[in-house]
Amino acid sequence: xxxxxxxxxxxxxxxxxxxxxxxxxxxxxxxxxxxxxxxxxxxxxxxxxxxxxxxxxxxxxxxxxxxxxxxxxxxxxxxxxxxxxxxxxxxxxxxxxxxxxxxxxxxxxxxxxxxxxxxxxxxxxxxxxxxxxxxxxxxxxxxxxxxxxxxxxxxxxxxxxxxxxxxxxxxxxxxxxxxxxxxxxxxxxxxxxxxxxxxxxxxxxxxxxxxxxxxxxxxxxxxxxxxxxxxxxxxxxxxxxxxxxxxxxxxxxxxxxxxxxxxxxxxxxxxxxxxxxxxxxxx
Numbered sequence: 001x002x003x004x005x006x007x008x009x010x011x012x013x014x015x016x017x018x019x020x021x022x023x024x025x026x027x028x029x030x031x032x033x034x035x036x037x038x039x040x041x042x043x044x045x046x047x048x049x050x051x052x053x054x055x056x057x058x059x060x061x062x063x064x065x066x067x068x069x070x071x072x073x074x075x076x077x078x079x080x081x082x083x084x085x086x087x088x089x090x091x092x093x094x095x096x097x098x099x100x101x102x103x104x105x106x107x108x109x110x111x112x113x114x115x116x117x118x119x120x121x122x123x124x125x126x127x128x129x130x131x132x133x134x135x136x137x138x139x140x141x142x143x144x145x146x147x148x149x150x151x152x153x154x155x156x157x158x159x160x161x162x163x164x165x166x167x168x169x170x171x172x173x174x175x176x177x178x179x180x181x182x183x184x185x186x187x188x189x190x191x192x193x194x195x196x197x198x199x200x201x202x203x204x205x206x207x208x209x210x211x212x213x214x215x216x217x218x219x220x221x222x223x224x225x226x227x228x229x230x231x232x233x234x235x236x237x238x239x240x241x242x243x244x245x246x247x248x249x250x251x252x253x254x255x256x257x258x259x260x261x262x263x264x265x266x267x268x269x270x271x272x273x274x275x276x277x278x279x280x281x282x283x
Contacts, residue, residue: 026038026039026040027039029041029042029059029063029066030063030066030067032067032070032071032074033070033074035070037063037066037067041066042059042062045062046058046059103264104260104261104264107260107261107264108257108260108261111260111263112253112256112257112260113256114253116249116252116253120252121241121245121248121249121252122241124248124251124252125241125244125248129238130238132238132239132244132247132248133236133237133238133239134233134234134235134236134237134238134239135235136190136191136192136235137190137191137192137206137207137210137232137233137234137235138188138189138190138191138232138233138239138240138243139188139189139191139194139210139229139230139231139232139233140184140185140186140187140188140189140229140230140231140232141182141184141185141189141191141194141227141228141229141230142160142163142170142181142182142183142184142185142226142227142228142230143180143181143182143183143194143197143198143225143226143227143228144160144174144178144180144181144182144225144226145178145179145180145181145197145198145223145224145225146174146177146178146179146223146224146225146226147177147179147222147223147224148219148220148221148222148223148224150177150224151177152173153224155169155173156169156170156173156174156177157217157226159173160215160226160228161215163185163228164185171183179223180197182194182197185230187242188233188240188242188243191206191210191232192206194227198225198227199218199220199225200216200218200227207234207235210229210232210234211232211234213227213229214228214229215227215228215229216228
């Protein structure tokens, strides 16, 4: 068995060349055993918009990666008795899969309808509601962290209690004095992420916490914290459509892509039948 330590590796720098007699000089970057990496192997790989320094770094990394890859291949060949035919079949299968994939992508790009109506989204959501069960609690809520010495804190507390009637006063005050604010009173958000910004982040049972609290206030020496919860959805309930609308859109688009792949396969098959492009023999 050959030892990797005996493999000759030449990393050529500067202006070194592999120069066969009476042939054009070809720059060689590295050699591992009988495998050679030369300038033709790098044709078209070096980004044209890079500086000379960046190009040199790119080439250096490419050469080193190539050397490591060849060493691994050499070690594999020495260590394992491969079935060459089996490997070749796998290579061909992978090559054909890539070719078919590129054909499918081109067909999809040319034929995919990316516009999805709200009606289609709502219908799919209604039909597949059991697929959209929440794994986390959601809430519509407000959160404010305000310095303990901020002025007119009593007025802010009263206005927040009357929210949304006194919403203008709440926003004006919070914009001026709040150190942190979470203001998603009309949008569903992950409740755990809200609590990360509050003194309640270490609450063990957040489900019961949601059920039991609508408005909370706590304080320490430096700040007063306000949390007001308007609505919530609990783990195990169906997710609100507004929260997963983008997910439903993605699902519908993905289904269209799958349908287009099948359409392409059927189209090619039917055209081949019409042109007698194939034969199946009964043996």
